[in-house]
Amino acid sequence: MREEAKGRRNPDFYTRNVWFTDKDDNQALSLRYTGEVFHDVQSPYQRVKILESYKYGKMLALDDMVMTTEKDEFHYHEMISHPAMFTHGNVKNVLVIGGGDGGTVRQILRHEGVEKVTMVEIDGEVIEACKKHLPNIAASFDDPKLELIVGDGIAFAANAKAESYDLILVDGSDPVGPAEGLFSVEFFNNCAKALKPGGILLTQGESPKFNEKAFAELHHTLADIFGKDHTYTSLFFVPTYPTGMWSFQWGVKGDANPKKITNDDEIEAFVEKQGLRYYNADVHRGSFATPGFVKDLLK
């Protein structure tokens, strides 16, 4: 600990100097936490942990990768759902693959026009842990519009009826373990088939500064399937993911263009009514502003 920092810390800083680290081969993100582990189970798919960080509250980690926290979950869950909902404009039937913490379906179900959400999560352990320890995120599992299936999203997509969904959200973890297949060409081809004409697919897109290879490959996979002019990358800030810069990658089956929204009034009224704290019309547009180094990766 740097000597000069000592004078600035509140007294309990030194009592619990325990750090949780999410890392890849070359970089990491660490969060100081209370040292208490509320849930720690090895499921058939992954290590499911619930900890409490000092700055971001309770958090879900899968195989020691930060998935979501009480204090910044809204960054990710607002940005995986609302930009696509307002781009499409008439979403009725949604498929969510992954999303075991419930944050994505919670945001989608805020939209009154949605008639049905099917959520396919491979690990029931994640759902139970989040219901118990992250109830504000896992708040919509009892919604009558939700069909919750504990199963493999890859197999589900392979057997899905063609042209069934207006929106497919792939809210998966990093391309390891059970989520590895959620990055495959075959999986996205099956998702594209299951999309209605005019439908939109969004997938957790990795980061242009963390796992760049997966980020670029995802974009090229979607461009091969949907066409370069119908694939988009939205960027957003999430402090508890390594590097903080993260993305969603889009495939659009039709002419809807997320960069050309004109329904600002509708968006702002929704933001106001729902008390959103990340998404708004300006953030929607800004999320498609692509820095040169990101454009280079997407070439």
Ligand code: SAM
């Ligand atoms: N929503 C979180 C957030 O705010 O960043 C992160 C993603 S969520 C926790 C990732 C989920 O994908 C996990 O619950 C994991 O079990 C699930 N998953 C991984 N592979 C899957 C598969 N093949 N089919 C369905 N769900 C899968």
